[in-house]
Each structure stands twice: as C-alpha cells, then as structure tokens.
Amino acid sequence: MTETRSPAETDAEMRRPPAPVDWQGVRRVHVMGICGSAMGAFAGMLRALGLEVRGSDTGAYPPMSTTLAAMGIPIYEGYRAENLDWEPDVVVVGNVIRPSYEEAVALRARQIPHASLPQALAALFLATRTPIVVTGTHGKTTTSSMTAWILERAGLDPSFMIGGVTGNFGVNHRVAAGPVFVVEGDEYDTAYFDKGPKFLHYRPFFASINNIEFDHADIFPDVAAIEAVFTRFAALVPADGRLVVNAADERALRVAATSPAPRWTFGVEREADITATAVRPEPGGTRFILGLPGHAPREVLLPLWGAHNVQNALTAAGLALAAGAAPDAIVDGLGSFRAPKKRQELRGEVADVPVIDDFAHHPTAIRETLRAIRRRYPERRVLALFEVQSNTARRRVFQDGFAAALAEADRVYFGRPLEKKSDALPPDQRLDLAALAETLTRSGTPAVIITDIDALARRVAADARPGHDVVIAMSGRDFDGVHRRVLEHLAALHQDERG
Numbered sequence: 146m147t148e149t150r151s152p153a154e155t156d157a158e159m160r161r162p163p164a165p166v167d168w169q170g171v172r173r174v175h176v177m178g179i180c181g182s183a184m185g186a187f188a189g190m191l192r193a194l195g196l197e198v199r200g201s202d203t204g205a206y207p208p209m210s211t212t213l214a215a216m217g218i219p220i221y222e223g224y225r226a227e228n229l230d231w232e233p234d235v236v237v238v239g240n241v242i243r244p245s246y247e248e249a250v251a252l253r254a255r256q257i258p259h260a261s262l263p264q265a266l267a268a269l270f271l272a273t274r275t276p277i278v279v280t281g282t283h284g285k286t287t288t289s290s291m292t293a294w295i296l297e298r299a300g301l302d303p304s305f306m307i308g309g310v311t312g313n314f315g316v317n318h319r320v321a322a323g324p325v326f327v328v329e330g331d332e333y334d335t336a337y338f339d340k341g342p343k344f345l346h347y348r349p350f351f352a353s354i355n356n357i358e359f360d361h362a363d364i365f366p367d368v369a370a371i372e373a374v375f376t377r378f379a380a381l382v383p384a385d386g387r388l389v390v391n392a393a394d395e396r397a398l399r400v401a402a403t404s405p406a407p408r409w410t411f412g413v414e415r416e417a418d419i420t421a422t423a424v425r426p427e428p429g430g431t432r433f434i435l436g437l438p439g440h441a442p443r444e445v446l447l448p449l450w451g452a453h454n455v456q457n458a459l460t461a462a463g464l465a466l467a468a469g470a471a472p473d474a475i476v477d478g479l480g481s482f483r484a485p486k487k488r489q490e491l492r493g494e495v496a497d498v499p500v501i502d503d504f505a506h507h508p509t510a511i512r513e514t515l516r517a518i519r520r521r522y523p524e525r526r527v528l529a530l531f532e533v534q535s536n537t538a539r540r541r542v543f544q545d546g547f548a549a550a551l552a553e554a555d556r557v558y559f560g561r562p563l564e565k566k567s568d569a570l571p572p573d574q575r576l577d578l579a580a581l582a583e584t585l586t587r588s589g590t591p592a593v594i595i596t597d598i599d600a601l602a603r604r605v606a607a608d609a610r611p612g613h614d615v616v617i618a619m620s621g622r623d624f625d626g627v628h629r630r631v632l633e634h635l636a637a638l639h640q641d642e643r644g
Contacts, residue, residue, distance in 0.1 A: 159244035159253070162338045166258045168268050171234045176200035177248060178239025179220060180209045186306055186318035187237065187262050190270065192216050193320040201228045201248060226251035233257065237265050244337045261336035263346035266306065271326055271348050274304060277464050278347045280330035280378060281355025281397070282371075283510050284457045287449075288355060290485050291461035293319075293327045295478030299470035303327050309504070312483025325468050332374055334364055342374045349382045351467045352406075353389040353460045357396035360507055363536040363570075368396070375400045382406035389463035391456065392417040409438060409467070411459035413452055419463045421445075421455045426520040431455055435462060435479075440472045445479050449489065451517025458482075489517060489617075492628040496611040496639035502628050505619040506535040508546030514619065515553035522615045528605055529554035530627060532620035533562040533576055541576050548584045551592070554617075557585055558605055560624065561596035602630030606638055 176188045179200025189212075191198045200213070201221040213220060221228040224246040229236070236252055236259040243249065252259055260268075279289040286309040294313045296303040302323030308331070310317050330344035330352070357375055359368040379400050382388050390401040392410035401408050411419040413433075420436035430448035433455060437443075447458050462475045470478075484490065487504040494500065499522070505514040511531070518527055529551060533539055538547075539562065551557050559578055578594060585592035595601040609616055609631075618627050 154250075154253070156244075159250075160338050163259050166235055166260045166264070166268065168235070171196065173197045173199075173231070173233045173235075175229065175231070175233035175236045176239070177224065177236060177252075178202055178241045179213065179218070180205050181239055181241060182209070182308060182317065183262060183306070184237075184239045185209045185213060186316075187266065188213060188218055189216055190306065190318050190320050192218060194269065199231060199233070201225075224248035229255060229257065235259065235265075237262055238336050238338075240334055240336050240343075242337060249337070261339055261343075261346075263335050263343045264339075266328070267346045267348055270304065270306075270320070271328070274326040275324055275350050275468065276348050277303075277325055277327045277468060278330040278344060278349040278352040278378075279327070279355070279460070279464070280332065280344055280353060280375065281391075282358040282360050283507065283513075284355045284453060284460070285329045285331070286485050286504075287454065287488055288353065288457040288460045288464075289327055289329045291457060291479065291482055292464045294482055295461055295465040295470055295475050296323070296325060296327065296468060298478040298481070299465065299474035301325055301469065307485070309485040309487060311485050313481070330378070332371065332378075333361055340364075342378070344378050345374070345381070349378070350386040351389075351464050352378070352382045352386070353464055354379070354391065354394075354397040354401060355456065355460055356391055356394045357400065358507070358509060359542075360537055363540075372396050372400060376403055379404035379406075387463075387467040389419070389460055389467070391460075409463050411456065411463055413455050413459070419459045419466075421459055424452075424455060426450055426523075431520075435459075435476065437462065437466055437472055437475070443472060443476050445476055447479050448482060449484055449517075450521040451489075451513055453513040454517065489514065489521070493632045495632050495635035496609075498609045498611055498635055499615045500628050500631050500635075501615065501617040502624075503617055503619045504621060506538045506621045508543055508550040511547070511619060512550035512553055514617070515550070518615060518617055519553070524613075526555040526610070526614045527553070528556045528558070528609060528614055528616045530558045530560065530601070530605060530616070530618035530624070532560045532618075532622065532624045532627075533578060534624075535621045538621075539570060539576055541574050544576060544581060547576070547581055548588070551581075551585055552588060552590050554590060556608065557582070557590055557592035558601060559592065559594045560598060560601055560620075560627065598625040598627055599630060602627050603634050605631050606634035609635065611639065 180202040289307045290311040293305040305327040332342040384405045388406040388408040392412035409418040421433040424433040490502045505511045582592040
C-alpha cells in the first residue's frame with residue numbers, strides 16, 4: 146500500500162470535509178475501494194444511471210472483480226496517483242481509504258470533487274425517492290431483503306442497496322422506477338473525512354430499529370456511544386413518517402421515544418402493534434399468526450427458523466405496511482421469501498450431513514443462529530465452526546459472550562484467527578482463543594483450534610455422523626472455503642455409501 150503525505154497538509158487538513166458535490170453534469174465517476182460489497186454495488190448503480198465508472202482497490206478478486214468486469218467497469222490495482230489521470234468529474238471515497246494513501250493525497254491536490262458513498266447515495270438516489278432505512282445491531286441484511294421483496298410482491302417496484310446478495314433478486318442492489326428505496330442503515334463510520342455513521346446521511350422517511358447492542362468496538366467506546374448515534378438517527382425520521390421499533394429492546398424504545406415520528410412497536414408473543422403469536426417451528430420454516438395494526442390477523446409460514454428471523458419478519462411487515470403494501474402482499478412476500486447469501490445458507494449435503502454457511506460474528510448473532518439451527522434440525526448434534534475474523538470477533542471484550550453463545554453448539558471448531566499486517570489492536574485487548582476453547586471444553590462443549598484450514602475441514606468431516614449431525618461454519622468472510630472443503634472430505638469418506 147503506497148502511503149504518502151503532502152508536506153503542506155497537516156493531519157487535520159487531510160481530514161477536512163470536502164465541499165458538497167454539484168452532481169449536475171457529472172458523467173465520469175471514480176470509486177476508491179470499489180471491491181467492497183457496498184462500493185461495488187454502488188458502482189453498478191452508477192452504471193445504471195448511464196455514467197462512466199472506473200475504480201481502484203487492492204487485491205481485486207472474484208466474485209466482485211468478475212461482477213465489475215461484466216458491467217464493463219475497469220479496476221486499477223492499488224491506490225496510486227495515476228489512477229486519477231483519466232480525469233473523473235467526481236470521486237466516491239470508501240471508508241477503507243486512509244487520507245495518507247497516494248491516491249487520496251492526489252485527489253485533494255488536484256482538487257477533484259469528492260464524496261463518501263452515503264453522501265453520493267443520498268444525492269443521486271434517495272433525494273428523488275422515499276427512503277426506507279433498516280437499522281439495528283443485528284438483522285439488517287435479512288430485514289432489508291424481506292422489505293424489498295414484500296414491496297416487489299406488492300407492485301411497488303422498489304430500488305434497494307443491501308449489504309448482502311438477496312435470495313429472491315439474486316443481487317445486492319437495484320435501480321428501479323418505483324417510488325421507494327430500501328437501504329440497509331449501517332452505524333459504522335462513513336469516510337476518513339466523515340467519521341460519523343453512514344445512516345445519518347440516508348434521509349429516513351420510514352425506518353426501523355431492530356435492536357441496539359455493543360458492537361463495532363473499534364470505533365465505539367461503549368454501548369452508550371452507540372445509543373447516542375441511534376438517537377441522532379431517530380431524530381431524522383419526520384413527523385409524517387413512521388418508525389418501527391422492537392418492543393423487547395429497552396435501548397431501542399428509549400431511542401424511539403425521542404423521535405418526532407409516530408411509531409409502531411413489534412413483538413413476538415408479547416403485546417405490541419405488530420405481533421407474531423402461536424409461533425411454532427415446522428420442517429418448512431416457522432408458522433405464526435401475524436397481527437398488523439388496523440387489519441385482521443393472518444397466518445404466515447416463514448421459510449426461515451429462529452426467533453430473530455420472526456422479529457425480522459415483523460419489522461419488514463411494519464415497514465412495508467407503512468409504505469403502502471397490502472396485508473395480503475405482506476403475507477405473500479414473507480411466505481415466498483428466500484434468505485440472503487450467508488444467512489443460514491445450505492451450501493450442500495453429503496452423507497445426510499447438511500453444511501451451512503452463516504455471517505454470524507457477534508455473540509448475540511451466534512447464539513440466535515445456533516438456536517435457529519436446532520429448531521431447523523431438532524434431532525441433530527450441531528457442529529459449529531467459527532473464524533475469529535471481524536473487528537468485533539477479535540476483541541477480548543466479547544470473551545465471555547462468545548463462551549456463552551458457542552455453548553449452544555455440541556462441538557466447536559476454531560480456525561486460525563485473522564492476522565493483520567499492521568494490527569493496531571494491543572495484544573491484551575485481543576480475544577484469547579486458547580482460553581475460550583478451554584472454557585468451552587471445561588463447561589461441557591468440546592472445542593479445538595485447528596489452524597490449517599484443510600486439516601480443520603478433514604477433522605469436522607471425520608467427526609460428523611451421517612443422519613445425526615449438522616455442520617455450520619460462521620464467518621464474515623468466506624472462511625477460506627471451509628464449507629466446500631468439508632463437503633469434499635465428507636464425499637471422500639462416504640464414497641462407498643453413495644455408490
């Protein structure tokens with residue numbers, strides 16, 4: 146990574162917010178950090194507007210590199226000054242970009258107009274549509290996908306930008322002709338010149354707060370700081386909009402009470418405006434009675450498992466109802482919903498051993514995911530693989546939380562923790578993986594650490610009992626292809642049985 150510093154710039158000057166971009170007449174846009182999931186999606190949206198788009202990143206690899214290539218979007222390797230020689234009208238800067246990168250220094254030196262992704266999204270797409278913003282520590286991707294799908298079934302032709310590949314649409318973004326735009330509202334920071342949360346740029350008209358917990362420990366000191374930014378977000382929802390909020394989450398309720406917007410609460414087997422009652426898991430998903438304000442109750446069979454997914458469904462139902470979807474369309478959308486990639490995604494099944502992929506990397510998400518797997522496969526042992534990869538997972542502040550959450554499994558397998566070339570996290574603040582494995586084993590959940598990915602997959606395949614176990618591997622990344630490897634080792638072990 147090439148980093149430099151203009152001798153004329155102080156650190157404060159490097160981070161000074163740029164002037165607002167005048168998007169009128171813009172034809173050529175450069176995207177820095179284009180291979181991130183959100184940045185790549187946004188590049189595709191820019192192409193859908195008919196703009197010429199190029200971008201830069203380090204280590205461009207499939208699927209994003211091939212997706213961008215298919216859209217005719219060139220990628221420059223690395224963040225070099227000459228990447229800007231094609232003279233773009235505007236540069237969109239991702240939040241992975243440091244102000245000292247050579248390309249960022251050149252950007253400022255050449256005085257090219259620039260903006261963050263949230264700023265550009267708001268100006269180009271949200272300003273002309275009704276924004277529906279889904280927020281919360283957990284469940285944003287699934288809830289956003291559900292909301293968009295319900296609105297599609299209701300004939301509202303929604304646009305969307307979501308932090309995962311949707312199961313129904315098969316993409317993570319769409320520019321459509323309808324009046325609404327569904328966006329996943331992330332509380333993470335925006336850009337080196339804007340360290341505030343992304344969701345503060347999204348002009349919410351209809352919005353949800355699914356839950357508020359301590360997360361993103363790399364940028365928030367405590368949960369009070371997180372609650373504070375959600376309070377700022379809630380204040381943006383106007384009095385003629387609508388806020389949908391979790392009746393079981395005290396922080397979310399406290400934040401929602403400060404908003405000028407009217408609110409609907411949602412709850413599972415509890416009093417609320419939007420409710421799920423008579424909830425029961427079945428082989429095909431979770432059946433419940435959906436209660437909506439002002440409408441008769443309706444039965445839903447949601448093809449997902451877990452209490453958290455029922456909550457996600459209630460959130461999506463409330464947002465869709467506020468945006469104009471009819472109750473029958475809501476039931477239809479929920480019943481035909483397909484989960485996004487990496488959300489309890491069945492990657493394959495060999496020798497009657499299902500292998501599942503999931504994004505979970507926070508203790509609460511891991512706990513709820515493992516409980517959902519037990520509901521989906523009630524008679525099976527759960528073999529859980531976990532990669533300590535995200536900025537959340539790597540922190541010792543979650544040591545006890547991970548121990549409690551992973552104890553929901555029958556066996557736990559840890560891969561090698563992610564090692565960063567320049568790691569600013571002090572050793573005494575890093576998760577103690579050996580101690581975590583020992584704690585789990587001592588409490589009755591055998592846990593091992595296997596740093597070689599193929600050896601890890603081989604061990605899991607050897608431990609998995611056909612017809613009696615289910616394997617779930619959890620990581621914010623691809624876990625070095627461990628799901629595929631487990632399936633291959635299962636196939637090799639049980640080749641004779643398969644004939």
